[in-house]
Amino acid sequence: MISIEVCVGSSCHLKGAHDVIEAFNNEIKNHALKDEVFLTGAFCLGQCLNGVTIKIDGELILDVTPTKVSEIFQNRVLDVLGV
Numbered sequence: 001m002i003s004i005e006v007c008v009g010s011s012c013h014l015k016g017a018h019d020v021i022e023a024f025n026n027e028i029k030n031h032a033l034k035d036e037v038f039l040t041g042a043f044c045l046g047q048c049l050n051g052v053t054i055k056i057d058g059e060l061i062l063d064v065t066p067t068k069v070s071e072i073f074q075n076r077v078l079d080v081l082g083v
């Protein structure tokens with residue numbers, strides 16, 4: 001199980017955290033990985049200036065936008081799961 005936390009603190013919220021969550025949700029649905037990937041919101045991850053901030057299996061990834069989600073998903077989820 002891979003865990004993806006998307007910061008929904010006020011700064012990341014303003015920078016579009018909701019759209020990032022939606023983009024991850026779409027990837028999970030499109031690849032039928034709902035049982036392999038746990039997507040959740042997180043409180044401020046301490047990198048507000050560089051948001052949207054996410055954490056995948058404990059590793060911070062900064063400056064995430066919806067357009068970057070598919071590449072991140074490929075590298076950090078699909079490649080790791082070997083699908």
Ligand code: FES
Nearest residue numbers: 007009012045047
């Ligand atoms: S609000 Fe997202 S890192 Fe602080």
